[in-house]
Amino acid sequence: MWDVNVATGLSVAPVGDFLAGLKRTVGAAHVIRGVDDEAAPYRRDWTGQFSGSPIAVVKPKTTQEVAEVVKLCCDHGVSMVPTGGRTGLCGGGVPIGDGTSVLISLERMNSVRHLDQDGRSITVEAGVVLQTAQERARDRGLVFPLTFGAQGSAMIGGVLSTNAGGSNVVRYGTARELCIGIEAVLPNGSVINALTGLRKDNTGYDLRDLLIGAEGTLGIITAAVFKLFPEPKARTTGFLSLAALADAPRVLNVLQDRSGGGVEAFEYMPKAAVDVICRVFPKVRKPLEDAAQTGVFFEVTSPREDDAQSADGGGTRLESLVFSALEVLMEEGIVVDAMIAQSEQQRLDLWAMREAILEAITENGPAYHMDISLPLAAVAEFVATMDEAVSEMGFQPLTVGHLGDGNLHYALSAQPGRNWADLPLARAKQAAFALLAKLNGSFSAEHGIGQSKLDVMIDLKESSQLDAMRAIKTALDPSGLINPGKLIPVPRDP
Amino acid sequence: MWDVNVATGLSVAPVGDFLAGLKRTVGAAHVIRGVDDEAAPYRRDWTGQFSGSPIAVVKPKTTQEVAEVVKLCCDHGVSMVPTGGRTGLCGGGVPIGDGTSVLISLERMNSVRHLDQDGRSITVEAGVVLQTAQERARDRGLVFPLTFGAQGSAMIGGVLSTNAGGSNVVRYGTARELCIGIEAVLPNGSVINALTGLRKDNTGYDLRDLLIGAEGTLGIITAAVFKLFPEPKARTTGFLSLAALADAPRVLNVLQDRSGGGVEAFEYMPKAAVDVICRVFPKVRKPLEDAAQTGVFFEVTSPREDDAQSADGGGTRLESLVFSALEVLMEEGIVVDAMIAQSEQQRLDLWAMREAILEAITENGPAYHMDISLPLAAVAEFVATMDEAVSEMGFQPLTVGHLGDGNLHYALSAQPGRNWADLPLARAKQAAFALLAKLNGSFSAEHGIGQSKLDVMIDLKESSQLDAMRAIKTALDPSGLINPGKLIPVPRDP
Structure with a gap:
């Protein structure tokens, strides 16, 4: 067992054995102590809203090293947070609290393992930056379609773990729909190798789609195969x-x-x-x-x-x-x-x-962003009803969205002359979520849950589904060591 | 607890309470005793290779009735086999053994609940015959693309539970890729209502894709939403x-x-x-x-x-x-x-x-059919190597397949003048499976596992994946009452 005092964190506890084990596994150069300056960029994500100090940042280079790191953490009872570009918007890739978790950064697993020109697929490791994957496909006259603002930093592991979308989902589908093979390390350190790229494979439960969108709570995706497409003419x-x-x-x-x-x-x-x-x-x-x-x-x-x-x-x-x-x-x-x-x-x-x-809304003043989706036929009703309701509350709605997918980025800002702090944001959110529930919409279309939407999740997600999620989580990660505090809300006292 | 003697079956055991409960739930007219003549068609599937006598056949009309039947079975410790058109080729929809399971036939859940013309989706219940779904879409100028030989009998629940494919997957995708919403009853009788038809929804584990292809071992799919497409001009x-x-x-x-x-x-x-x-x-x-x-x-x-x-x-x-x-x-x-x-x-x-x-091969004489898939680039090597190997053994390979998906229906028949019974089928299968493993192929592309491929599965599926499947199965169905003996092989003694 790990004997660090989690309440006071790393500075007061001896971590010699554990750190030494990490260094033996991935090489001393690829382990940073959480308190070191070098670890600063890993303590917070792109939004700046989420931060936490890891015990250490460890950077495995191979799937085997990831598996060994996971086993080491299991042996020591240390929780793990897989991380990539940390461009997610919900805090999935940063530790919660200080000094309790190891951050496993996939950034050194950055090989494009294979590009199958005839079969039109690409096999990339979790630390490959999205834009790199796009470029490698383009070099061969093909398209890796997934496209969104953070593509210069976002990494494949996070792209899959959050089932990223973006602006061309209407044509090519989400990360889930583009992925045709996966390799991952499960919470017990075993490796799933399903990098086949097969278009048809009916041999058991769909572990690939279970890991996609699981935000690192069921294992660590280490590589994946994606469909490629011909370049538009x-x-x-x-x-x-x-x-x-x-x-x-x-x-x-x-x-x-x-x-x-x-x-x-x-x-x-x-x-x-x-x-x-x-x-x-x-x-x-x-x-x-x-x-x-x-x-x-x-x-x-x-x-x-x-x-x-x-x-x-x-x-x-x-x-x-x-x-x-x-x-x-x-x-x-x-x-x-x-x-x-x-x-x-x-x-x-x-x-x-x-x-x-996004930058314009940010410059414009304080705003609350919702990432929601609706059946196409219900989008107009949502916008009309909400715009009227929040306008009466003093908000100025600033909505854009991937309309072809029914995905709205519905943002609330203050009307000119109104003070943001005085506006009834909780009431506006409540109105939005109630309307979403009525219209069969989703409170998180493409950004996921992470830490930021746990409270909404427990209110809006069916309890039957939450119970099933918890049962699956416990089955695959009985000690709860993989990315704790993300995606699955703790049940409220009745 | 259920007190029937499972070794001797229904004929010697009193089942009054349990049958009365089923009848109260779905109506007496919709419960057939397994020994009755009327139950004969339910005791075997289309292939004739798989058969078993249920305690009773019960035909719920609504999702709520399915949930109540499931709870009743749980209370009595009776195992359940969900069934539809029984056109699957692997014995997933028939009971194993006699007198131990209730067959839950979804045939009366046969409503097309909704067709969204603008949103291009259709919501159908599990008992809707595939061809009916196709026709309803065609009536509105749209295409429900899934197409295969058994479409006049196969029902939506089975189509999804086996993740059916067919001849136009290269264009439109498998059942999984076409499904954008699901409703299901879990093994504990709780209902998942995720019939949203949303194109983007990142709010937790992908239970939809977990149930698709699970062959009824994780719950009973009661309805689903599918994408529709414009008719070809x-x-x-x-x-x-x-x-x-x-x-x-x-x-x-x-x-x-x-x-x-x-x-x-x-x-x-x-x-x-x-x-x-x-x-x-x-x-x-x-x-x-x-x-x-x-x-x-x-x-x-x-x-x-x-x-x-x-x-x-x-x-x-x-x-x-x-x-x-x-x-x-x-x-x-x-x-x-x-x-x-x-x-x-x-x-x-x-x-x-x-x-x-298929009929021609069947008429031609005894044959062994394999439903396999390969990366497109590996199909030619597989066919050349196997054709040579099995020809030397006295087989005549009769292969067709959905080449665009890398999916081969590789059938072995006897060469003219050779006696089928004398041919080394086990050796030919072994050669095929070894080659599949080498080439990153799959031993079940679109037909699934059911009962018939459990032995192959335990040899060829990664133990890390089998262990994860077993953990998920136990988590959602701790008593193992939903479709026992299918999809998940029992571990062999070490």
Whole structure:
């Protein structure tokens, strides 16, 4: 057993044997004591909201080393926190409390093990940065599609553990849907090697999908196989003004059907959000002269060469397909106005505007961000009802979202002249969660639970599901040593 | 506790209380005693290889009734076998032994609860026959894509519990990939209601995917939400002769890229298989004059209206895309010969030929069927190595398969003049499984484990994964009452 005094932490306790064991396993150069300056970046995550001091940061290089570290921690009764780029938004990759856990950083497991050109798959280790995986695929004329703001820091292990999404899920799916094989170390130190990349494999429980999205509470993902896709040959990008948000599913379906399922981005950008972006970043130009109350930023792509060829009208064939879709939608009165990027620069400007939103909201003042999802048919009702309710409370809703997935990033800021601290945030959250429950929505679409949503989880998640989760957790990690205090709320006293 | 003598079965034991409880729960008309004639169809499955007498067959109509039946069985310590169309090939839906289990047939839970036209999803109960789900989607201009031979009898609960595949997985995915919501009764009688149909939902362990493919050993799926797709507007169907099986991934990729991912069937049909079909069904005509040693039956579809319009050459635009792909592949010497169906009748003839194979092999004589999968790049090596090995043993391999998924139905029959009973089947199986292990393949691609592959499973599945499966099973079903004797092999004595 580990005999450190967890209440007072590492500074007062002898940790010689345990640290020596870690150093023997991964090499002395790859173990940092939690109190050392070098450990500072590991004590907090990107948000700055979550922090904790580990006993040590240990950086295994191989799956075998991860397994040995896990066994060592088990032998000493020390809890473990797997960590990657720490770009998650819910505090899943930082220790809770001080001096009680070892941080297992996967950053040195950063090999791209294999790229199967014909089979269109890539095998990457947990510490590979998302952008590196994208680049390696691009070098071979293929696409590793997962794309989101933190891709320059986020690592594959965290991407899978949080089942990351992003802006092109409508086309390619979430991390879960892209992953076709996994390697992991279970809480008892045994290794699962299921890196087959098989498209069909019905031989027992789906341990891969159980580990994906488990936020490191059931084991440590060490490597994975992902599907790759052919690079688009043509792109058409634009901005629409819709008559009503309720028409968005129709717009999406018409664009999808005309383009053969080519919609790669379908993002909600209402007037309030665009206004904030233009205010904070004065160089950004509104995509439409008359600000669109219900704006949608979209991109349609095609891997077909013939779609990149010139059509009768002058643009590409893909562009003409998009035009024909918009023609139909304008005749129906559903699309009120539209702009199509006429150059790569215009396209990049639109993307830059979309990607500026989080920073713009942050610059704009205090805000509370919700990452929620709804059935497509219920999005309009949610937005209308909530906007009205929170406006009456003094909030200014600043919503954007991956509309094609029914995923809204619903942010509350203070109305001009209102003091954020005086606003009834708890009441607004309660209203949102009640409405989500009514409309069959989710209180965490793509960011996960981590530490930050445990209280919401225990209120909103079915007890039958929470009980099943706890039973599975206990079955695989009976001592509760893997990433404690994350994802699974402690039951409240009745 | 249940006091029936399980060794002697129902006929000698009083079951009054328990049967009365079942009848109170679902209505007397919906409980059949296992010994009654009416129960005969429930005692065996479609293959005829698996049979067992239940204590009773009980047919709940609602999720609540399923939950009450499960609780009643728990209270009496009676094991339960969920069952649907019993078209599975591995004996998952039939009781093991006689007089020890209750068969819970989901056949009366046969409502299509909801079809969301704009959101393109359908919510169906477990007892809905697959073909009914397909028809209901088609009535609304949409496609429920899952397609396989038994679709007229297979029910949704079994489709999900076995993670069924079929011939269009290359385009639309397996049952798992199509399912976006689930409702189930857990072994303790609690109900999971996750029928949201959300495209993104990161709130805890993925219980949906854990139940899918669990073959009813972790609970009873009562309803599910599936993605729907737009109906194809154009189809091009044909038959190719390839220079070598190793070129198949290249052929698939070129067809995919030219058509924008439109390949809906990509089926391996080598000469030996086509010959058997033509011998057993003399009316079937070979698709190519010179029998193709390496034949591939394919279908490419497109949901785009413009692909159904006439191209310059006279056929549809989609057809011209396929022709352009074949032109490239013929120039490269990869495709040796090709035929394209010129009428709907020719297309149906090709499909009929593909679908006749199982019956043809069965008529041809005794055979052993393997349902395996491989990384695409390893398929050719497997086939070449195995064909040579088993031919030397006196077998005639009769292989077909969903080549686009790396899924082979590798069947062994006796060479003409050889006596099946004399052939070394155990040695051939051993060779196949060893080669599969070497090539990172799977010994059960789409049929599952059930009862029939437990012995293979214990030899070939990693012990770390088997241990994790057993831990999860014990956690959710501590008394082992849900579908005992399926999917999870009993550990062998060391």
